[in-house]
Amino acid sequence: MLALVRSEINSCIEGGEVETSAGLNLKYKRILLKLSGEQLMGEESFGIDPKMLDKMAREIGQLLDAGAQVGLVLGGGNLFRGAALSKAGLDRVTGDHMGMLATVMNALAMRDALERARLPCTVMSAITMEGVAEIYDRRKAVNLLDNGEVVIFSAGTGNPFFTTDSAACLRAIETDCNIVLKATKVDGVYNDDPEKNPEATRYTSLSYDKVLVDQLGVMDMTAICLCRDHSLPIRVFKMNKSGALMRVIAGEDEGTLIQQGEE
Numbered sequence: 001m002l003a004l005v006r007s008e009i010n011s012c013i014e015g016g017e018v019e020t021s022a023g024l025n026l027k028y029k030r031i032l033l034k035l036s037g038e039q040l041m042g043e044e045s046f047g048i049d050p051k052m053l054d055k056m057a058r059e060i061g062q063l064l065d066a067g068a069q070v071g072l073v074l075g076g077g078n079l080f081r082g083a084a085l086s087k088a089g090l091d092r093v094t095g096d097h098m099g100m101l102a103t104v105m106n107a108l109a110m111r112d113a114l115e116r117a118r119l120p121c122t123v124m125s126a127i128t129m130e131g132v133a134e135i136y137d138r139r140k141a142v143n144l145l146d147n148g149e150v151v152i153f154s155a156g157t158g159n160p161f162f163t164t165d166s167a168a169c170l171r172a173i174e175t176d177c178n179i180v181l182k183a184t185k186v187d188g189v190y191n192d193d194p195e196k197n198p199e200a201t202r203y204t205s206l207s208y209d210k211v212l213v214d215q216l217g218v219m220d221m222t223a224i225c226l227c228r229d230h231s232l233p234i235r236v237f238k239m240n241k242s243g244a245l246m247r248v249i250a251g252e253d254e255g256t257l258i259q260q261g262e263e
Contacts, residue, residue, distance in 0.1 A: 092161070236255050
């Protein structure tokens with residue numbers, strides 16, 4: 001089934017709406033899905049919940065069945081948080097390098113879950129980790145995506161002082177993704193913290209500039225500016241909401257869309 005869907009998708013015009021044999025009209029052919037490390041914790045207080053890995057693998061499998069091409073970036077906050085150690089005197093660069101290693105660990109765990117679900121997957125690392133993960137290569141990543149493999153980009157950008165959100169946007173631009181999907185705990189971007197203020201209002205759409213000027217905290221400024229400068233839309237949505245991911249790739253009004261000129 002995957003081979004048939006891929007054949008249909010590859011014969012269509014890039015970025016247009018695509019009808020697959022699965023009966024779903026895809027608005028986005030190639031996506032970059034950004035998941036926080038905390039989302040891998042599930043009901044645990046630290047580390048990785050195997051049930052969450054399996055759940056995410058199933059949802060990613062649904063995307064592949066629908067004909068989408070999937071790049072994935074995982075945070076590392078479930079395994080390492082440098083803020084407290086920084087206050088205790090840990091060097092920032094050292095802390096960032098430790099955070100990169102945490103993202104590689106999460107990537108390996110996700111690869112294992114995907115492979116157990118019989119889904120093709122490759123982990124690429126921004127830092128050399130021979131025998132553990134392939135070094136990031138843009139041309140190879142694009143080729144893998146074209147052939148229906150999930151590509152997990154790990155170790156951030158390979159440089160300190162850059163977040164995994166920035167890494168996700170950078171890899172999305174480099175691999176010609178149609179959109180960045182930012183999975184969060186809430187169903188979009190609000191004008192206030194919805195967990196503290198029940199009157200907070202969700203935005204259905206925003207411009208990059210409004211996100212920056214109002215400091216809405218969706219992603220760091222570097223990530224937003226990268227997407228703005230390359231006209232790459234961002235969709236912020238709630239990953240744990242049933243069916244949300246499939247509705248997003250179909251172009252339905254799920255969460256908040258950030259793009260040029262939308263208020």
